[in-house]
Amino acid sequence: MPAPTPLPVGKKAPAFSLPASTGGKISLKDFQGEKFVVLYFYPKDMTPGCTQEACSFRDLEREFAEAGAVILGVSPDDLGSHEKFVAKHRLNFPLLYDAGGKVAIKYGAYGEKTRYGKTYTGNYRVTFLIDKQGKIARVWPKVNVEGHADEVLQAIRELSA
Numbered sequence: 001m002p003a004p005t006p007l008p009v010g011k012k013a014p015a016f017s018l019p020a021s022t023g024g025k026i027s028l029k030d031f032q033g034e035k036f037v038v039l040y041f042y043p044k045d046m047t048p049g050c051t052q053e054a055c056s057f058r059d060l061e062r063e064f065a066e067a068g069a070v071i072l073g074v075s076p077d078d079l080g081s082h083e084k085f086v087a088k089h090r091l092n093f094p095l096l097y098d099a100g101g102k103v104a105i106k107y108g109a110y111g112e113k114t115r116y117g118k119t120y121t122g123n124y125r126v127t128f129l130i131d132k133q134g135k136i137a138r139v140w141p142k143v144n145v146e147g148h149a150d151e152v153l154q155a156i157r158e159l160s161a
Contacts, residue, residue: 006108006126006141013039013130014106018074018096021082026072026094028134036069036137036156037130041109041123045077045085045095049125049145054091056149061092067156068132075123076101098123129155 007013017027031037040057042050057064057071064071071093077085082095096103101123104110109126112119125145129138129152138155140148 006124006139007128007136009136009139011136013037013128013134013136014103016096016103016106018098018103019079020094020096021079021086021091022094026096028130031070031132032134033132034068036067036132036159038064038069038071038127038152038156039074039107039130040072040125040127040143041074041104041107042125043123044075045081046088050075051085051089053125053143053145053148054085054095055089056145057093058089058091060149060153063153064156067153067160069153069156072096074098074103076104127152129159131159 013028015028017025020026042053044050054073061071073095076098079097082097086095098104101110104123109124112121125143127140127143128136131137137159
């Protein structure tokens with residue numbers, strides 16, 4: 001089974017409303033017309049790559065806010081797992097609970113994976129930058145965690161210039 005292809009630049013971002021680690025639900029429409037949305041899909045709370053990625057977004061959160069952007073992390077881990085992850089690493093942005101990867105599937109960020117010879121399904125590490133009009137402005141389909149948050153921030157600054 002081939003890996004799904006992430007949605008392309010220029011496409012309208014699929015709507016979603018997901019439970020958030022901050023309480024309540026967060027919807028894409030909450031930010032339309034006002035903010036850029038950094039929607040990053042990641043495989044699993046508390047794993048090395050996901051922790052590094054989350055902490056790099058955490059460390060630059062103020063710069064993202066100043067650039068007019070919000071950061072939303074999405075994984076199929078439940079709210080209890082997200083709350084522990086947020087507390088342990090002092091994350092300053094919401095993590096969204098995507099039960100069964102339903103939203104990740106819409107974005108082409110969920111599918112079959114193989115690790116240590118075992119096949120399973122889960123989130124791919126993919127980041128989408130959604131503009132204020134709700135369209136996908138940039139896609140990072142195979143994220144290299146090192147320096148990724150800086151790249152996303154630079155893209156927002158370029159689009160805002």
